[in-house]
Amino acid sequence: MQMKKPAEVLLLGPGPSPVHPRILEALSRHTLGHLDPDFLAIMNQTSDLLRYVFETNNQVTFPVSGTGSAGMEAALVNILEPGDKAVIGVNGVFGQRMVDVASRCGAEVIEVEAQWGGPVEPDLLEKTLTAHPDVKLLGVVHAETSTGARQPLEPVVELARKHEALVLVDAVTSLGGLPVEVDRRDLDIVYSGNQKCLGAPPGLAPITFGDRALEKFRNRKSKVQSWYLDLSFLTRYWGEERFYHHTAPINMIYALFEALSIIKEEGLEERFARHLLHSSALVAGLKVLGVQPVVSDKYRLPSLIAVWIPENIEDSEVRSRLRKDYLIEIGGGLGPFKGRVWRIGMMGNGSRRENVERLLKALGEIFNQLGHKCSHEEALSEAGKVYQQQI
């Protein structure tokens, strides 16, 4: 059986994002053994590069051998034990997922809900923490991939310190695209995924644990319910001991290494500015086409822009024309946003002017085909103004 050669689809959905050719080349390098001295050096360097991107000195910083959701699970199963209390902010699918995963650890989970498209209000978190003493963990999603909302982290950390809870942050769609700043913000546990702003192929979940989290881990009374994700084994393999636990996904780590190197070459500040610039230009152009962002300017992610599907425009028709006629992927809505929202990723290597313009042009043409009159030239011109302001 022969695999159909993958078409060169431009990935402007909620991830995976476009993978740089250098990363694909790294992925295809000769597979070394998982205890080969040269591979062990690559592991160390990968952790160093992850520390750079997370902006942390945390010793325990490595990629979990699974996708972003495995990172979420690794964070929760290592900290939560039956009977522990966790407060989790829910303003989208990934907050809900965190609740589900935490509940499966036997923890008592208190949800703090917020409207989809906005952040979780610190006031509500505060009330909840006050009403429930001895909360072990306060979890929030920094970048809600289902809504495109950014959660301000400072007030969350302040509350956690006051109530002596750990702060867990889902940075799947933020790491490498906007500041996460683990140490400066004093975040305790942060995980991400390869395939968003880091720009690597999906399959690894970078994670970092600070001292406060590690102390809670060491004081556990019960075994971690997941053998695969048990931090006591993982730190022995990723640490100096190099104790065999599982066979690391060698080639995926080559790819992550290369993706992180590219980020370091570009510089975090430059990369964050680039993500902001192109998403601003995109939003300016989309508005001309009659497409409004779901999230207000203040809380809108630069990496993932959720937009309302214009009235009388059919979701799947547009997305299938984009894919078929223009080789562009954008994402549909999840849950209550299904059929009402598109999710456009401007992540990693995908965050570029040519992609902004290609998408605006394609959407404009499709809208006109569907009888929704608009001008993509005007949209491009509005986007262009954003770029001009920049200069």
Add this chain to the structure above:
Amino acid sequence: MQMKKPAEVLLLGPGPSPVHPRILEALSRHTLGHLDPDFLAIMNQTSDLLRYVFETNNQVTFPVSGTGSAGMEAALVNILEPGDKAVIGVNGVFGQRMVDVASRCGAEVIEVEAQWGGPVEPDLLEKTLTAHPDVKLLGVVHAETSTGARQPLEPVVELARKHEALVLVDAVTSLGGLPVEVDRRDLDIVYSGNQKCLGAPPGLAPITFGDRALEKFRNRKSKVQSWYLDLSFLTRYWGEERFYHHTAPINMIYALFEALSIIKEEGLEERFARHLLHSSALVAGLKVLGVQPVVSDKYRLPSLIAVWIPENIEDSEVRSRLRKDYLIEIGGGLGPFKGRVWRIGMMGNGSRRENVERLLKALGEIFNQLGHKCSHEEALSEAGKVYQQQI
């Protein structure tokens, strides 16, 4: 930071095995979205190819998004609930691991121990099953990677049927290298890993669940403790519904597809015969060098040959010279075999005459350097006789 180019080390350890250039090329193809129609077709074809290699018609057959150990965990967490009883055969590290993972599911685990290097005796399993009524799951390791022993499966299945238990089989080091025959042998749950006899890079764990196992799964009283490995979600993503669960490791699946295609082109029978031939030749040659296999002919795996390190020969000295001077990796022993045993993989694309000869020559030369007189020419000649018998 630049990644050091991986040296072309010949992987003759316990895995990963040498990855065919076609597979590395597939790995580096353009990353598609995880819900792209072309990728969904690739997922379907991958499941079909897995059914061919597992020799099963099981609908629920797919790669778990993690390494082989994640496959083990997926098998156990989906079946075992707190209070369930499991009998597990332990004749090496991976049986022990199964016990650990099963215990973390809250199951009562009854171990049936056997000597390292041999199989678990059916008589002992029978006694245990009789002494413990209502055992839900009987788990064995088909190919113990820590000892090189093969577990005959027919008597295990017979006992399981008699005692109405599910049979769980770890086929990490057998699938694609020796017959697993899921349907003919009536195995209920079988998992494997990419990086052994399948010859793909590490990172995925093919798994298959039969109807009997699925019925037990559907009758669970509690939620699966792992959200990431919950079969109810996984079957919805890998099934027709295509319900989003996690972002599949796209490029790893390309690689697995290609590895399985290569297996299908070769044919299972031919592949099994090849594994047997080259391991027989290797063992014949090793004996001339004074290196004796740990496992008797009857139970020795063709894919992984554990051998006793000759007296007065230092384990790490030989392995580091092999790696440094000859660019060959072989594995050391685990647990009680540490420092006493080497583990030589003849798996997938590594199972070839040129590799047998390269290893015999290298080992012979190193032994002589270390004052252990032997003739690698004689070893090659003995190995050659095995090849001649074949013709």
